[in-house]
Amino acid sequence: MACHRFSSGNLFPPSSDFTRVTASRHLSKRQQRLPHSKVNGISMFELTVESDFSASHILEGYDGPCGRLHGHNYRVRVSIEGEKQDALGMVLDLRILKKALAEAIEPLDHRHLNDLPPFANVPPSAENLARHIFQKVREALAELEVRDARLRQVAVAESNQAWVTYRP
Numbered sequence: 661m662a663c664h665r666f667s668s669g670n671l672f673p674p675s676s677d678f679t680r681v682t683a684s685r686h687l688s689k690r691q692q693r694l695p696h697s698k699v700n701g702i703s704m705f706e707l708t709v710e711s712d713f714s715a716s717h718i719l720e721g722y723d724g725p726c727g728r729l730h731g732h733n734y735r736v737r738v739s740i741e742g743e744k745q746d747a748l749g750m751v752l753d754l755r756i757l758k759k760a761l762a763e764a765i766e767p768l769d770h771r772h773l774n775d776l777p778p779f780a781n782v783p784p785s786a787e788n789l790a791r792h793i794f795q796k797v798r799e800a801l802a803e804l805e806v807r808d809a810r811l812r813q814v815a816v817a818e819s820n821q822a823w824v825t826y827r828p
């Protein structure tokens with residue numbers, strides 16, 4: 661369930677670096693000769709953006725600290741994949757992916773996750789959070805009419821030491 665000890669002193673820190681962006685655009689020479697196709701069935705580009713939010717939760721029935729009310733400074737990474745580049749050489753403008761992620765996590769920020777509709781019937785574990793955010797980012801990308809890039813995965817961390825990834 662990926663729950664980790666929480667230090668009460670850092671539940672809601674200043675979010676000066678709210679969004680960080682990383683992108684992988686490295687190509688082999690073989691891939692450079694094939695700019696619009698997959699290589700060995702694998703998409704050539706994966707683009708990732710990262711953001712964070714703060715929330716509290718209780719994992720009901722958990723025999724340990726996570727069974728009590730506590731909070732996390734969650735970190736979330738969303739990755740898309742694609743091979744088709746536009747005239748600027750981009751698979752997707754990363755601002756669009758950042759916007760989709762921001763829309764997905766805004767309803768979770770500074771909330772008690774157990775009280776929210778997505779977690780009315782499932783525990784607010786990191787696993788279920790990752791799946792929920794994946795679904796919301798997919799909806800946001802569809803509304804933003806993103807067609808050439810596919811949502812690959814969503815990873816959620818409750819601490820710096822461990823990540824949970826949802827990749828359907």
Ligand SMILES: [Zn+2]
Pocket residue numbers: 663664717726730731732818
């Ligand atoms: Zn927890």
